[in-house]
Amino acid sequence: MTKKNQELWIQISSGQGPEECALAVRKVFDNLSKAVVNSGLSLEILDSTSGRKPRTYESLLLNLSGIKADEFIRPWLGTIQWICESPYRPGYKRKNWFVSVRILPAVSxxxxxxxxxxxxxxxxxxxxxxxxxxxxxxxxxxxxxxxxxxxxxxxxxxxxxxxxxxxxxxxxxxxxxxxQGARDEHVQKQWLLHKELERGNPVKIFVGKEFRER
Structure with a gap:
């Protein structure tokens, strides 16, 4: 039986969070890029919104394609937590930063x-x-x-x-x-309204400047 090639649109978003969240978006993308190696899948950036700091993103729109692409991305879907002291604000008390990863509904x-x-x-x-x-x-x-x-x-x-x-x-x-983003704005607002609930249940947790998975 021939396995079907899949093509998914993946959004990684800082949810209008601070610069540290925009950095976390880039780090999540870097980790996904490494995980794709030797998987037989292809991952590319289709669109991006840059953050205020160099090499950071408020959001990324990715194209993930290949056989069983949905199985590959499934463990990443939801809220990602990064526990780290701010690399931009020395002495800042907050150490928890969050981003969301989701599959965008297909639009013809x-x-x-x-x-x-x-x-x-x-x-x-x-x-x-x-x-x-x-x-x-x-x-x-x-x-x-x-x-x-x-x-x-x-x-x-x-x-x-x-x-x-x-x-x-x-x-x-x-x-x-x-x-789709314009029509789906209410979904993003819903995520922001319930961010505390979702942030209490991250699907993945990374720690430190090296972004090591816990």
């Missing part, structure tokens, strides 16, 4: 229109992080959606035509996720 990309004349193309050479298998020839493409500034790279296929098609799908996915 067919509902989003992207005009070909709005896309600026560029041939690039790409290589994947963590030993992921990607095409490294000039058939890889970079697409800039001029109206929104969304920029994506597609390098999965060996033909430039297929990679261009994939790039358009990624742009549509980001636009769809943004649409």
């Amino acid at each position: 990309v067919d509902l989003v229109e992207v005009n070909a004349e709005d896309i600026q193309w560029k041939a690039v050479k790409a290589s994947g992080p963590g030993g992921q298998h990607v095409n490294t020839t000039d058939s890889a493409v970079q697409a800039l959606h001029r109206p929104t500034g969304i920029q994506v790279t597609a390098s999965e296929a060996r033909s430039q035509h297929s990679n261009k098609k994939r790039a358009v799908e990624k742009i549509k996915a980001i636009l769809s996720a943004q649409m």
Whole structure:
């Protein structure tokens, strides 16, 4: 029996928390990236909202694809707790920082229109992080959606035509996720309203600056 390839949109969010939570978002992503290595899965950033400090994110929209992607991400879904002294505020009493990881509901990309004349193309050479298998020839493409500034790279296929098609799908996915985010705002508000309850039941706990899992 052929196993079905899955494609999931994963959101990691600081829930409007302080800079330390935005750093925790990046650390969670770094750990997911390491865990993906040799798993046969592919993980890439589709969209991001940068934090106020360098190399931090208020939120990340990820594409996780491959066989049994849902099984891989399941242990991460929920609230992640990081116990650590603030790296930004010496002597600060608070030591607990929280982020959320969730699967975004699928939104049909067919509902989003992207005009070909709005896309600026560029041939690039790409290589994947963590030993992921990607095409490294000039058939890889970079697409800039001029109206929104969304920029994506597609390098999965060996033909430039297929990679261009994939790039358009990624742009549509980001636009769809943004649409979903607007419609799903009440879910985020609900998470914020009940953050104390959820923070009392983290699915994973990490400790220290080295972000070691407890």
